[in-house]
Amino acid sequence: MSRAYSFINDKMQGDNTIKSRLGASNKFDTLNIHIRNRVVMPGEMVIVPDSSTPSCTLEEAEFMRMAQHVSHQISHNSLGSDGLAVKHYDVLQRMLGHASLGIGAVSGSWSNHLTAIEKTLDDIQKLHKLSLTRGTPIARQEFINQRQVLFARLDEQLKGVARWGSGLQNRGSIKKMLGISTKSYLHTGEMRDYARRMEGIARTAKLLKHGTAVGIGLNVMASGLEVKEACSVGREEKCERAAYVETAKLVGGVGAGYYGGKFGAVGGSAICAVVFGVPTLGWGALACGIVGGAAGASLGGKAGEASGAFLGEMLYEWRP
């Protein structure tokens, strides 16, 4: 039996291109009203209709609601054509979930790390501009030496897990990875691809910096929605119970998630220092912080929410 499904668009393309590729019917246009007659951005949802019926099913209606919400979020947060949100969706999702509250310390330092990468890229760009305007053979040798130093620094900054969020794959030559070439620079006078990457990194750094605030916001919103849903059913008792339980869950989940993240980051850093002897700065420390913080926050958030829910139930039973 045929049924509706949806997928996430991974690159910038017109809605007609997607429609013709899928060989979809007119129902496609009705369901995908959020992307009709315009360029579909990476990250936006595309709904593939249920071909067994011409009418709109409940599932399709739900997909439409979700797709509209996603499109709104993408345009509202200017998560544009570079596909950054899709490329790092898994990472961002982890950063924004309820357990992510606790990895604030890590997300902050990760954001610092990305800012440091951005600074190195900026230095490389400045060096390119400066040396190519000078143009003498001595200046050229000096340029190559200085660039080598900067490339070595960038190489160190992109080791292992530390390249997450930078959008750069540390494979092959750095020049190739960055998409820069002296020849193309001379032709066009700029490094377009390069600027695009830098902008992407800056945006990820900004997102990470606000990750915890967004995480708390999402938690509050989720609790509010639970209460609203319970109250809209029309049974006063259910509504009141949801208010007690969801509020206590929020207080427990946020507190324990944050606390667990910090505890995990302390534990992770300590274990890495003893077992692996990683330096206290750089990619090793970051990796340990991320793993420890995420694990602690996830467990803490879960336990805190469960405790909160239990407490909420008890308070509801004991209410005057």
Next chain:
Amino acid sequence: MPYIHTGWLCLIIIICIWAHIINSFVFFRRNLERLEKHLHGVSFISKNRDFYGESFFGKEMRQIFVILVIVMPGIFKKQEIINRATIDNVPTPLRNSVIAIFTSMNFIALGLGSLYYFRL
């Protein structure tokens, strides 16, 4: 041992968690710079200060290393030998407060873990 209702245990643990968060936040807001100044002999403490900066989360990361250096200086022997004298530079009340924060952190984690595993 008398049976304590799980709801009460949940209430106690949530209060403890928030009290710990608020206490350590206030303590480090007032004393982080002082602690780092006293630990100037440890090279990575000053490097961390420069790297993580003054943002809220940057300070959180710096706190983690200050706690670890005071409580378990021996774990960094692969990176840097931290002398006992360097730790003794930190005034006793400050040092004891950091140790108390670290201890309470462990107790709360143990409590929360046990509560979740055995009762919830």
